[in-house]
Amino acid sequence: MKKHVLLTPGPTPVPPQVLLSMAQPIIHHRTPQFEEIFAQMSENLKYLFQTRNDVITFASSGTGAMEASVVNLLSPGDKAICVQGGKFGERWAELCRAYGVEAVIIDVEWGDAVSAEEIERVLNKHPDAKVVFTTLSETSTGVATDVKAIGAMMNNKPAVLVTDAISGLGGMELKTDEWGVDVVVSGSQKGLMIPPGLAFCSISPKAWELVEKARCPRYYFDFRKAKKNLDKNTTAFTPAITLCIGLNEALKMIREETLEKAIARHARLAEAVRGAIQAIGLELFAKKPANVVTAVKSPENIDSGKIVKMMRDDYGISIAGGQGDAKGKIFRIAQLGYMNEFDILTGLSCLEIVLARLGYKFEMGKAIGFAETKFQETSS
Ligand SMILES: Cc1ncc(COP(=O)(O)O)c(C=O)c1O
Helix, strand or coil: CCCCEECCCCCCCCCHHHHHHCCCCCCCCCCHHHHHHHHHHHHHHHHHHCCCCCEEEEECCHHHHHHHHHHHHCCCCCEEEEEECCHHHHHHHHHHHHCCCEEEEEECCCCCCCCHHHHHHHHHHCCCCCEEEEECEECCCCEECCHHHHHHHHCCCCCEEEEECCCCECCECCCHHHHCCCEEEEECCCCCCCCCCEEEEEECHHHHHHHHHCCCCCCCCCHHHHHHHHCCCCCCCCCCHHHHHHHHHHHHHHHHHCHHHHHHHHHHHHHHHHHHHHHCCCCECCCCECCCEEEEECCCCCCHHHHHHHHHHHHCEECECCCHHHCCCEEEEECCCCCCHHHHHHHHHHHHHHHHHCCCCCCCCHHHHHHHHHHHHCCC
């Protein structure tokens, strides 16, 4: 018998109470019943996003919210700075080009993080750039970006700061208003603990000024249309009703735990994983690791895809492999959303068994021992 354990950086496990809330018969969306759920959900999203600004919800995967940011803030021929240090940073530039926006690329080596100084240097060279696109947690490399420092640097600069927090939100600190992040983009299948299918954008007053001027074609993802409906606790088009009901439940769980404690839990799990990996002689891929996903260099002569496949096919435990140039070279273990110490211990234990089977030489039990000791020393 195989038990399935999801330790991937999206989708992530969905708590039973959230699953149960989504098992109820569907209700119609143009009703006071749904409007109340949507209002509660939208209000609790503000707590999660740490903002007083509206948070717009779309029925799409996270990329839909990224596309929404591009089309609502920019016009063809405009210039935008895109930080590109992994697969998801690259997506910002791809989206800009798709709409005729000139993408000024800041190329960051995979595994490394951009600095606020580097962005400032490029901004000074391109003072006409209207937007700076960044990624809080670059899921493909496991790197965290210092969005706080970037926000501070961009204070009083005309350009709008956009951050992709699709994998970071709920698991890493992101003080949207305090740090001056104009648009935060996220998705449902990661720290928000529900299945894929919802995407979100928080929008600052400074960003709204661009929305009014933007001329990129837009219809489904029009912020103005979404905002008009949000003000009436509804959506322009049929919402993903069931997912909204699930999200409402998941957000209540986050409020109950408190965001502060949820972030501390992710940090604690991530510290244990990082230490465990190093305890068996493996190296981290990220120079500035994010707390929601740990990217690990595969031992020499072992294709990381083999580790991922054996863990999944032989033991039912899903982790992620490398993407793009990192394919075969790294594997990624998530500490994201509805996960606790024992999910992590299960994953590390399976990793040790699989590494041993694949011929990697190390002292069995060292990874798990490190994590157990860490968990014993620090309370949850
Ligand atoms: C940081 C980041 N950005 C963007 C995306 C794309 O989101 P989606 O696959 O939901 O469109 C992901 C999903 O893996 C992500 O982790």
